[in-house]
Amino acid sequence: MSKGPGLFTDIGKKARDLLTRDYLSDHKFSVSTYSESGLALTTSTVKKGGYSSGDVAAQYAYRNTLTDLKVDTESNISATFTVADIIPSSKTIANLKFPNYESGKLEFQYFHPHASLTAAVGLNQPPPLDFSVTLGTPTFALGAEAGYETASGKLTKYTAGITVTKPDSSASVILGDKGDTIKASYIHYLDEFKRSAAVGEITRKFSTNQNTFTVGGSCAVDSLTLVKVKLNNHGTLAATLQHEVIRKSLVTFSSEFDTKSLDKTPKFGVSLALKP
Secondary structure, eight states: OOSSOOOGGGTTHHHHHHHHTTOOSSEEEEEEEEOTTSEEEEEEEEEETTEEEEEEEEEEEETTEEEEEEEETTOOEEEEEEEEOSSTTEEEEEEEEESOGGGOEEEEEEEETTEEEEEEEESSSSOEEEEEEEEEOSSEEEEEEEEEETTTTEEEEEEEEEEEEETTEEEEEEEEGGGTEEEEEEEEEOSTTSOSEEEEEEEEETTTTEEEEEEEEEEESSSSEEEEEEEETTSEEEEEEEEEEETTEEEEEEEEEETTOTTSOOEEEEEEEEOO
């Protein structure tokens, strides 16, 4: 476990990742290369429906600085600069985008054995502000985040959460959407490598009186193959199969269909990521 409570965005992240990561509805192919100097290059193409797009990304690490640069086929350019320990136990992140430069932001993160703080300011005028604070330990933490719009002087969001983490499990409760939604999740690992797990999540939206309950899990068939499945109370069933074809290179197949409307066309996705 880490030495501190982590960031607010880490609350519920383990269960959320198991229920969302690798569930695809498009076709993606990527190739990555690495150099001894610390430069990594990744070329990706994505086909979704009848539309295809691609991008080239570069990442360079040097001492306490990490630089990410991405250019896509729509002529969008994004750059992220991360500098660690400008002051001890901190991380400063600058995100710049072109031509939509107003969506960029500057973020500061501070980590303490019993707390973490984040503050972010947008680059548009007047700039929006985001704050978060988390207090606790690696096994128990509570936190809150808020967004403030300087133009109107109003809060755009406020969220609170609490989490309890053990070596083989994690539970969390998050109150979000300005108090309109509450989400509780629990994940339990079934093996020491944390590749096989069971997860449950329930979400209630007070304004619509609607509940969504999702159960899922992952199972390591062997050291190279992982199967994941999830089902919610609305009848949506999804499954994914991931296999390591060669070292660090993964092929992923995913499918989703509505068990209450079997006449609908199921969604299929596939991803091939090649790494040296």
